[in-house]
Amino acid sequence: MAPKKRPRMSKKAADAGKADDGGKVSAAEASVGGKRKATGKSKESVKADDPPEHSHWLMKSEPESRFENGIDVKFGIEDLKTMLDQTSCWDGVRNFQARNFMRQMKKGQLAFFYHSNCKEPGIAGLMKVDVQYQRMMKRFIPLSELKKYHLQHRAQGGPLKDMALFTRARLSVQPLTTEEFEFVVSLEDKAPL
DNA sequence: GCCAACGTTGGC
DNA sequence: GCCAACGTTGGC
Numbered sequence: 001m002a003p004k005k006r007p008r009m010s011k012k013a014a015d016a017g018k019a020d021d022g023g024k025v026s027a028a029e030a031s032v033g034g035k036r037k038a039t040g041k042s043k044e045s046v047k048a049d050d051p052p053e054h055s056h057w058l059m060k061s062e063p064e065s066r067f068e069n070g071i072d073v074k075f076g077i078e079d080l081k082t083m084l085d086q087t088s089c090w091d092g093v094r095n096f097q098a099r100n101f102m103r104q105m106k107k108g109q110l111a112f113f114y115h116s117n118c119k120e121p122g123i124a125g126l127m128k129v130d131v132q133y134q135r136m137m138k139r140f141i142p143l144s145e146l147k148k149y150h151l152q153h154r155a156q157g158g159p160l161k162d163m164a165l166f167t168r169a170r171l172s173v174q175p176l177t178t179e180e181f182e183f184v185v186s187l188e189d190k191a192p193l
Numbered sequence: 194g195c196c197a198a199c200g201t202t203g204g205c
Numbered sequence: 206g207c208c209a210a211c212g213t214t215g216g217c
Contacts, residue, residue, distance in 0.1 A: 060215090094213090095200070117215050143216080170199060170214050194217100201212075 054104060054175030057111035057129065058165060059090065064118045077113045077124040077136065086133035090173075098173035105129045112176075112184065114165075122146070123184065138188040145193045146184070159183040 063076025073092070080088055093099050105111075109129040115121055122142035126134040146165060153161040160166075160183060164174035176184075 062215090097200095121216070169216085172214080196217095197215100199212100199214085202210085204209095205207090 054101070054177075055106075055109050056176040056178060056181035057101070057105060057109065058114050058123070058174050058176055059111050059127070059131070060114045060116040060172045061090075062117045063115045063124070066117070076115055076118075077133070080113065080127070080131075080133045083133075088131055090131050093172060095170075095172060098171055101171075101173045101175060104175075110134070110181070112181075116172075139192070141184060141187050142192075145187070148193050149183075149187075 061075045062073055063078070065072050065074040067073070075088075080086060090102070093102060107128070107130045111127045111129055111131070112123045113125045113127050113133075115124050120140070120142055122140055122145070123137055124140055125136040128134050143165075146160065146163070149158065150160045150163055150166045153159060159177075159179040163180055164171060164176070168174060
């Protein structure tokens with residue numbers, strides 16, 4: 001499944017009493033915890049062992065209808081457009097790491113809206129993080145094309161060589177480096193590979 | 194619809 | 206803390 005949105009909670013997590021709170025999560029919620037080290041020094045402190053900060057993201061969701069416990073999990077970019085303010089919460093994420101990434105997001109950062117588990121998987125558009133529709137990609141960037149670049153970059157070097165979409169395939173919320181993000185955006189103006 | 198990869202759970 | 210069983214993700 002893919003992260004679905006909409007009022008639902010992961011039943012499994014709920015059953016298990018797990019942490020989730022899944023309910024709403026605004027993506028931009030506070031940051032998690034970095035533990036600040038309690039030690040001494042006075043200010044400045046939030047330091048080095050805090051998680052690296054990421055500024056760009058990719059979030060997966062399923063644009064085609066699929067029922068899970070009687071509930072349709074469909075939520076594609078066209079559905080996001082439809083929401084009041086073109087804004088939605090993003091819930092249904094059960095994976096811990098994905099949820100942690102969501103807590104690191106800050107309002108206003110950009111995220112790709114990725115369509116998963118569908119006829120044509122790929123990047124459909126851009127959102128601002130909390131989570132508001134921004135725009136469609138000038139052209140849909142299919143997974144198959146990203147994969148070609150990934151393979152090529154892995155062999156010869158290039159910005160997509162470590163892209164999480166391939167190295168951590170099942171993560172539904174993932175960070176991108178600025179280089180990865182910009183490279184993908186640049187594909188809009190190139191012919192499909 | 195299949196199923197490989199991988200994440201999560203829970204017994205020990 | 207290990208690891209087998211189980212469940213989910215998501216491309217194909």
